[in-house]
Amino acid sequence: DIGHGLLHGVVQQELFADIHRVRHIHYHGIRGGRDHQALGPEQQVCSKHLVDVLRANDFRGVVTLEVYRSADLAASLQHIDEIWLDYQKHER
Numbered sequence: 897d898i899g900h901g902l903l904h905g906v907v908q909q910e911l912f913a914d915i916h917r918v919r920h921i922h923y924h925g926i927r928g929g930r931d932h933q934a935l936g937p938e939q940q941v942c943s944k945h946l947v948d949v950l951r952a953n954d955f956r957g958v959v960t961l962e963v964y965r966s967a968d969l970a971a972s973l974q975h976i977d978e979i980w981l982d983y984q985k986h987e988r
Contacts, residue, residue: 898923919957
């Protein structure tokens with residue numbers, strides 16, 4: 897659960913260390929000390945790192961955006977779209 901890991905201060909390298917064994921990822925933003933928020937600029941570095949790790953490990957599982965409001969879902973989808981377009985543009 898990446899969102900809860902971020903909320904509790906887990907280092908990204910630790911969060912992604914066993915990604916090759918994972919089949920289902922929960923992801924959400926953190927804002928003002930609260931979880932289940934829209935993904936946004938605060939998660940940009942993490943999201944880029946996540947894309948790199950998922951691609952490097954040929955991830956075929958599920959990523960669930962764990963947000964509870966439609967506005968947060970829309971913002972999170974836009975965030976992911978921007979990250980993905982940036983990734984494709986630079987083909988890391």
